[in-house]
Amino acid sequence: MICYRCGQEAGNEKRCPSCGENLAVLKKIRIISGAYYNQGLEQAKIRNLSDAVISLKNSLKFNKYNIDARNLLGLVYFEMGEVVDALGEWVISKSYQPSDNLASVYLDEVQKNRGRLDSENQTIKKYNQALHYCQQDSRDLAIIQLKKVLSMNPRMVKAHQLLALLYLQEDKLELAKRTLRNAAKIDSGHTITLRYMQEVNRRLKEKEKNSSKKSKDEDLISYQSGNETIIMPKRFKESSVGTTLLSIVIGLLIGTAVTSFLIVPTVRNRMKEETRQQMLEASDTISSNGQEMKELESQIETLKQQLTEEQENSVKVESQISSYDKLLSAYVSYVSEDFTAAGEALDKVKTKYLSKSAKSIYKELSDVVMEKYFTQLYREGYSAYQKGRYAEAIEAFKQITDEKEDFHDGYAAYYLAQSYRRSNDLQSAKPYYQYVIDNYPDTERARTAQNYVNAQEQ
Amino acid sequence: MINFEKELKNFKPSAEVEEAEAVIQNHDLSDVTDLIAEMLREAKGNR
Numbered sequence: 001m002i003c004y005r006c007g008q009e010a011g012n013e014k015r016c017p018s019c020g021e022n023l024a025v026l027k028k029i030r031i032i033s034g035a036y037y038n039q040g041l042e043q044a045k046i047r048n049l050s051d052a053v054i055s056l057k058n059s060l061k062f063n064k065y066n067i068d069a070r071n072l073l074g075l076v077y078f079e080m081g082e083v084v085d086a087l088g089e090w091v092i093s094k095s096y097q098p099s100d101n102l103a104s105v106y107l108d109e110v111q112k113n114r115g116r117l118d119s120e121n122q123t124i125k126k127y128n129q130a131l132h133y134c135q136q137d138s139r140d141l142a143i144i145q146l147k148k149v150l151s152m153n154p155r156m157v158k159a160h161q162l163l164a165l166l167y168l169q170e171d172k173l174e175l176a177k178r179t180l181r182n183a184a185k186i187d188s189g190h191t192i193t194l195r196y197m198q199e200v201n202r203r204l205k206e207k208e209k210n211s212s213k214k215s216k217d218e219d220l221i222s223y224q225s226g227n228e229t230i231i232m233p234k235r236f237k238e239s240s241v242g243t244t245l246l247s248i249v250i251g252l253l254i255g256t257a258v259t260s261f262l263i264v265p266t267v268r269n270r271m272k273e274e275t276r277q278q279m280l281e282a283s284d285t286i287s288s289n290g291q292e293m294k295e296l297e298s299q300i301e302t303l304k305q306q307l308t309e310e311q312e313n314s315v316k317v318e319s320q321i322s323s324y325d326k327l328l329s330a331y332v333s334y335v336s337e338d339f340t341a342a343g344e345a346l347d348k349v350k351t352k353y354l355s356k357s358a359k360s361i362y363k364e365l366s367d368v369v370m371e372k373y374f375t376q377l378y379r380e381g382y383s384a385y386q387k388g389r390y391a392e393a394i395e396a397f398k399q400i401t402d403e404k405e406d407f408h409d410g411y412a413a414y415y416l417a418q419s420y421r422r423s424n425d426l427q428s429a430k431p432y433y434q435y436v437i438d439n440y441p442d443t444e445r446a447r448t449a450q451n452y453v454n455a456q457e458q
Numbered sequence: 459m460i461n462f463e464k465e466l467k468n469f470k471p472s473a474e475v476e477e478a479e480a481v482i483q484n485h486d487l488s489d490v491t492d493l494i495a496e497m498l499r500e501a502k503g504n505r
Contacts, residue, residue, distance in 0.1 A: 004491040005498065029490050064489040084473040088482045121475040128471040135466065162469055169462045192468065199460045 001026060002065065033063035040069065044076055048189035049157075052076050067093055071102045078106075080187060081156030083120045123153040126288075130162065139166050140280055150182075157187045164196050173207070176200050320353040327354070327362055334369050343373025374400050374407055385415055393419040401432070410436050414445045417452075426456045 002009055003016040004026060010016045016023055040055035053076055059069040074089035087110065093103035110117055130145035146163040149156060160183035167176035177200045183193045326349045333342035346366050351359055381396030397416035400407050407413075413432045420429035433449035440446050473481050 002491075004495045025494070026491065060489065062490050064487055064491075082472065084475060084478050084481055087475075087478050088485060091478075091482055092485060092487065117475065124472045124474050128474070131469055131471055134469075158469065158472065165460075165462065165465055168460060196460070 001030065029062050033059045033066050033069065035059075036062065037066060037069040037072070040072060040076075043189070044072065047185075047187065049076050049080055049187040050190040053080075065096055067097050067101060067103075070096075071106070074103065074106065079155060081120075081123070081153050081158070083117070083124065119152060123149050123156065126152070127156065127159050127162075130159070134162065134166070139169065140277070141284060142166055143170075144277075144281055144284055154182070155186055157183050157190060157193075160186075161190070161192050161196065164193075164200075168196060168199060168203075171203075173200050173204050177204070316353070319350055322348075323350045323353045324358065327358065327365075330365060330369065331361075334365060339369055339372040339376055342369045343377070346370065346373075370403065374404060374412075378408055378412055381412070381419075382415060385419055388422075390419045390423045394423065405435065406439070410440045410445070414449065417449065421452060426452070430456060 001012060001023065003019060003021055003023065005021040006016060006019040008016065008018040010018070010023055014023060014027075015021065036055050036059035040052045040059060043049070043052035043055055053073065056069050056073040056076065059066055060073065063069075070089050070093040074086040074093065077083075077089065078086035087107070090103035090106050094101055094107065098104075126145055126149045130142045130149060133139070133142035133145060143163065143166050146159050146166070149159045150163065153159075160179050164176045164179040164183065167173070167179060176196070180193055180197045180200065183190065184197070187193065326345045330342045330345035330349065333339070333345060342365075346362070346369055349362060351362060354362060377396045377400055381393045381400070384390075384392035384396065394416060397412050397419060400412040401416055405413055414436045417429040417432035417436065420426070420432070430453060433453050436443075436449045437446050437453070
């Protein structure tokens with residue numbers, strides 16, 4: 001028992017152990033809640049579900065922590081086809097008492113059986129659609145939809161009642177009666193079911209009365225004999241042979257006329273009606289199939305998006321792994337003083353995939369290694385330049401200047417320009433000559449560079 | 459005598475599973491104990 005004053009657990013004490021509040025009133029309230037729960041349980045046992053709902057709601061109004069009442073209310077809702085209300089009660093129940101609670105079992109059952117939950121949801125959607133059809137006065141479509149609903153979920157009391165109302169409106173009293181009986185099998189005490197049943201019985205009695213009165217009038221003949229009124233059945237009327245033959249002929253003529261004017265059109269009308277019903281069912285099936293197709297298409301779209309995201313993620317993860325791999329091999333090469341291999345490995349590291357700490361390691365390593373790597377590369381390039389292997393020299397100097405254009409006081413850029421010129425590619429040499437002229441004026445290199453640039457321009 | 463239009467108004471659309479969260483959030487969870495606590499608070503405030 002939770003104290004209403006301080007909100008602390010008070011057990012079964014008369015006074016709250018925390019704040020000392022007298023809990024006698026609270027105890028009485030708990031007793032009333034329990035009494036309503038017992039009443040609800042009894043009503044649920046005899047399938048008077050709507051009254052059980054009222055009792056259990058009352059029980060919860062007195063004590064919202066009455067877990068048994070809440071769980072039973074959810075179960076009753078579920079039995080009546082009100083899945084969402086049932087789930088709501090069980091979720092609340094579980095939040096009040098997370099362990100040792102039947103609601104967890106019910107929720108697990110629902111979650112395990114996703115197919116059934118989806119089917120229940122489809123039923124609810126179809127019921128709502130049927131209600132919409134009713135509001136638009138498309139009663140035929142509503143009846144078809146409700147029949148589908150009940151074939152999928154025969155426990156949905158509301159659907160039975162709405163179908164019965166439609167049958168009542170269409171004056172299909174026997175069908176209405178059957179539907180209401182089915183509703184009463186699930187919930188025997190529902191006021192709407194009982195009221196509609198009363199209406200069906202009243203109308204059926206009225207019809208019976210009218211038909212018996214009519215047949216009575218048709219079967220009897222009455223005439224006045226003196227002071228007495230004679231009432232006698234028609235079939236005892238005496239008739240001659242001629243009259244009999246005439247009656248037979250007239251009967252045959254009437255029979256033919258009835259067949260051609262009444263029965264044939266009726267049969268035709270019935271066939272037309274059946275065709276119309278089939279058309280309506282077909283159009284309804286088409287519309288539900290269209291809806292399902294749309295849902296499936298949207299599912300496909302979502303799955304495609306997920307696939308693209310997963311592929312992107314996989315590429316990202318691969319790049320991440322490769323970057324860390326390269327960083328590690330760069331470190332190993334650095335330790336073994338192979339600066340070329342270390343530099344090449346560092347060159348392939350994509351820093352955007354590295355963590356913050358890995359980035360700082362990369363920077364430290366890169367500062368040390370790259371300097372040594374470029375020095376080595378510069379040596380190799382210069383040696384190749386001196387030996388006239390200009391392609392090799394270009395490759396080495398280009399690699400340096402791409403990363404650090406001012407390397408070795410601009411000599412890397414200068415020798416790159418020279419290598420280009422000696423390979424007869426003055427066009428590529430020019431930007432590097434220009435770099436030397438702009439950044440190292442008043443040097444021999446700048447003057448030489450200026451001469452070559454001028455020579456090219458002339 | 460049953461009036462179809464009037465009866466139809468008694469039928470409300472059922473909540474769909476997608477709306478379950480909203481149904482739970484809008485659930486009125488107050489009970490008599492909450493009312494008593496509220497009254498006690500108000501009485502205290504008036505003093």
